[in-house]
Amino acid sequence: DTAVSQTPKYLVTQMGNDKSIKCEQNLGHDTMYWYKQDSKKFLKIMFSYNNKELIINETVPNRFSPKSPDKAHLNLHINSLELGDSAVYFCASSPKIMTVYPPRVNEQFFGPGTRLTVL
């Protein structure tokens, strides 16, 4: 059973196109995230959602629009793709468990990634 899944795994597209990446988690987690890993391998957060509500929106162009139809899904839609958007995008989720020590609230589970190539 895949805990955090993303589709597609690979995405090759032309500059200017609009594309979406889907993410689903079956762990019952409350918080979901999108990360971007660039060519230098730094993994930086883009968005986080808690119970379908946007919590964090790091400095990301508004061409990127996350959508959370329910707690188990966080999709990423990208308009007018640019060459610099080429990267690997990871979805992640984490539980809201503060009652154990150490609290597990930031224990993140990552998907396999989507490699986006913009030509």
Place this chain on the structure above:
Amino acid sequence: DAKTTQPPSMDCAEGRAANLPCNHSTISGNEYVYWYRQIHSQGPQYIIHGLKNNETNEMASLIITEDRKSSTLILPHATLRDTAVYYCIVREAGNYGQNFVFGPGTRLSVLP
């Protein structure tokens, strides 16, 4: 999130313990130390985290110094499958993502 410093790369012989250091001298009192690893072409995998006590789970042990300014991740019996980039991160519990950055980490190579 407090900044961390890790060596860029390390080697370890298969079957031996791998000790990965991390400096986090500016860590604040309510920040936890988290360790993740990323095996080539996969998503990061959570390993362990702690506040000030040493922690152990089925994957690894985490040793945090008394002043909390540094920590060591210990893989007691490294295998070839432990070859990966290991990230040390500090963050507050309940921080839902502000300034979350992984990298560059320590590239651990387990040698046969």
